[in-house]
Amino acid sequence: MSRDRTPPLVSADWLRTRVDDPDTVILDGTTFTPGTGLSAPENYEAQRLPGAIFFDINAVARRVPGPPHRMLPTPAEFAEDLSRLGLEHGRHYIVYDSHGLYSAARVWWMFRMHGYERISVLDGGLPAWRDAGGEIVSGPGRVRPRTAWPVGRLGPWVRDWREIRDNLATGAEIVVDVRPYEQFNGDTSHSYPGVRPGHIPGAVHLSQRDLRTARGDFLPKERIVALLAQKGLSADSPIVASCGSGVTACILSLAMDVLRGEPCPVYDGSWEEWGGRADLPNELDF
Known part of the structure; x- marks a missing residue:
């Protein structure tokens, strides 16, 4: 398609x-x-x-x-x-x-x-x-009959903790952390008990909130390109998106698809996994 x-x-x-x-x-x-x-x-x-x-x-x-x-x-x-x-x-x-x-x-x-x-x-x-004046409805949803969705194949847009750990040495990809700055460089134990403060060493910070309006619309492409440039990045950069639990990192992956026609990889475990493991390094910028 x-x-x-x-x-x-x-x-x-x-x-x-x-x-x-x-x-x-x-x-x-x-x-x-x-x-x-x-x-x-x-x-x-x-x-x-x-x-x-x-x-x-x-x-x-x-x-x-x-x-x-x-x-x-x-x-x-x-x-x-x-x-x-x-x-x-x-x-x-x-x-x-x-x-x-x-x-x-x-x-x-x-x-x-x-x-x-x-x-x-x-x-x-x-x-x-x-x-936009669209209709809003309420009440229980309709129960749909079971279907037979075929088993697909995984694409290349996911990273695990081992790949992120190995990347610390190679620097082949740029980890972009989309959490708010106070989480990127501070304590997140209120959201993730037992998880350390900080971020993955060498990660670039770009909050996903800055990619969209208060209502949730994406900014125009040229403004997203400008935000990336402020961080030394472009639509062609080898970016891996990370966040707190692997949800809002997908916003950056979507933004990259809008810009270049292909998602960027997501570190699925994100900080909830990385910061929860004492054997993986963390960084604080103060």
Whole structure:
């Protein structure tokens, strides 16, 4: 499928003209950070786009337990989860979240990682849809019959802790940490108990918040290019995105796909894994 026919981002106005198209399937990829007391399933029942299917990134994850709590599922696990959700292979999936842009990028990245290209993110998410006059519905979602999603192949856009450790010596890739600065260079134990402060040695800091508006829309391409340049980076740089738990790093991966037509890799374990291991080095810039 041509990437021209499946853009990584679509607008609310674009989706309003296609919301009733049988080829278009909408996914609600909302999640909330631990400690907020908010429930994504309850949020889905309270406010969602018409026909949206709830996609729980905490459930569509690696079966093996352990830190970090959310990891990329295997191809067989991903196919099983999508079959259980009743998703049909070949449709154009549009994923959004209630924040504007937060966990929707993680859903997009998982589809791309498993070889599926017909996946787009709603730019600005639910706030943009609401501002465009789109209908908001509530109540329990429809139970969909099980399907048979085929097992795909993993793409190249993921890194594990061993690859990040080895990269400390080679410097072949540039780790870009998208957490807010106070987390990049400070204590995150309130979000991740037992995890050390700091960041991966040599990591470049670029907050994912700076890539988007307050509503959650991506900045124009030229402004994102300028932000990268301020950090000594470009769209062609060999970037690996990292964050707190592997969710918002996918926002940078999505941004790179917008700029260059291909995602950048994501360190799936991110700081929750790296900072939780005493055998891996950390860095504090003060």
